[in-house]
């Protein structure tokens with residue numbers, strides 16, 4: 001199995017999940033820009049990461065779908081609910097939808113204002129607005145986490161791998177993660193995990209602390 005990623009992106013979540021699972025995998029860390037070159041577009045025409053290519057050539061895209069698939073094919077790793085627990089399964093799907101759509105989406109105009117408007121002089125205002133939405137997302141995630149160690153009440157899951165990436169991106173907020181103490185504690189907990197540390201090294205990233 002091969003994971004395509006770019007340093008600092010949401011594909012780190014899949015890398016963390018793979019480290020939790022502990023089975024061998026290959027990682028290709030694309031330099032920024034190579035994801036829009038023909039070689040990678042032939043693998044994933046959207047040019048986005050993560051992409052997972054299985055040994056038989058099957059191509060898997062979309063972080064939430066990849067993470068759910070990993071839960072299913074590695075039940076022993078206990079990274080989310082199995083299909084025999086419909087309500088737990090729902091909670092995992094709900095968490096991944098929220099993170100990959102609402103939370104990741106809130107960052108969209110901040111990371112790429114030109115995708116949303118042509119007027120360069122307005123991009124500062126758009127980025128500010130984007131971060132306001134991010135702050136609302138972080139507040140909701142902070143409240144949801146509460147005193148739980150992980151996002152789902154039944155324990156660690158692939159949703160935590162993705163939540164961790166979002167908490168790293170929270171550093172773009174003017175006050176960083178400081179206004180969200182539960183998320184700050186979660187981030188430290190994750191960074192104390194040797195599997196997360198291995199994924200960070202693989203992705204050429206440093207821990208960011210609480």
Ligand SMILES: N[C@@H](CCC(=O)N[C@@H](CS)C(=O)NCC(=O)O)C(=O)O
Nearest residue numbers: 009010047048049050062063064100
């Ligand atoms: N809906 C996709 C979004 C993936 C996505 O936005 N990936 C970003 C990195 S976090 C990316 O590849 N950006 C590079 C680009 O679009 O050129 C998913 O969940 O996998």
